[in-house]
Amino acid sequence: MEKKLTVDVCLSPQMYSSHHRDEAIVVVIDILRATSAMCTAFHYGVEKMIPVATVEEATEYKKQGFMVGAERNGIALEGFDFGNSPFSYMTETIRGQTIVISTTNGTQAIEAARNAHRVVIGAFTNISALCDWLLAQNRSVVLLCSGWKNRFSWEDSMYAGAVTKRLLAAGLYKTGDAAIAMAFLYDESQKNQIKFLRNSSHAERLAAMGLKKDIKYCFQLDQTDVIPVLEGKYLVKLT
């Protein structure tokens, strides 16, 4: 039987239009740290998040009284409630709240894929829950790497490779050059985790800011079963 479903890796939001398929589920990936932080926030009971692409929109929401997370270039912006660190969302104060979030790369990727059949949020911290759910959907999958300012990012691409491997193991999907390449890179990276991290310019950037704890957390598998999903302008917890 010919496989009709595809698993496809899109290495930058800037390439999304060349990867869009009307019927596919898009997984948005920004390992360091937006999508990892989103998974943490939902795990800690946030009810909704509103991802916005610009700081202007974030500011507007802040004026309206929302709790807002805003980050650019790895730094939490002044005057907002959160940055991009998963640890900042590990608090009871967010339970039941709606939080607006704008980040350097992740929220741009969500914006790029907004019209997809379905947009869900992927991180190492929810990888097993996500893959199990994807495998149950009988749909093609686009793994969308947020990258760094529209450029290739090592850690997002590795994650896309990790998910590709898990999905292909089920034998349901055909795939393409990018997914094969990233799955191969992920395999190799597992043989030497330290060297792997040295190849990530953003991990280096964050380490230089004293954020090694964040990096370590963002690479831990299966800290949560939540899968954030886009519904209109909101991210909510998939139920």
Next chain:
Amino acid sequence: MEKKLTVDVCLSPQMYSSHHRDEAIVVVIDILRATSAMCTAFHYGVEKMIPVATVEEATEYKKQGFMVGAERNGIALEGFDFGNSPFSYMTETIRGQTIVISTTNGTQAIEAARNAHRVVIGAFTNISALCDWLLAQNRSVVLLCSGWKNRFSWEDSMYAGAVTKRLLAAGLYKTGDAAIAMAFLYDESQKNQIKFLRNSSHAERLAAMGLKKDIKYCFQLDQTDVIPVLEGKYLVKLT
């Protein structure tokens, strides 16, 4: 001393705007087969080539009496003089001629980079001449993969990795995530050339069309010393 020059890999023409640097030399890469064919054409004495993005432009030139190569999806278009096969340019009839060329991916990449400081044409067939020349320029380099319809292509990315390795060996450049990843993939691909080709969907596509001879040729190193370079609307031989 801090390295000021960069070698950077851009994995799709669609991402070029995020990789453009005013002062950098751009190497356009379309291994199967546009940039390989261009190197062959100049090696066989063509004087100028005019790369055009659309079939309409190619048709217009044909009406004006030019020799024209036109290819889409691996197939030479009817009514033109050449397709995309390097072998079609291995003829004395092209000596001193100006040939117009339009292909699925390669000529689109040239178009994307047209305003770069300098645009040159890279292939495995001219890799040593190209790398020697690049190393002598004291400029940053962007390796622009033409890809397949704006998507990642295995063979173009491997070539970018091969050039990255040669340039980094000189110790002059700093680099980023994409270049490191592609250099690593290239290294690994060298360990098993057959498996390497099986990962290229376009090599499979061409093989299914009976074009294995073309594939083999396009992966041969150093068949020529020519480096085609863009000057205005023309590609000419770098002298």
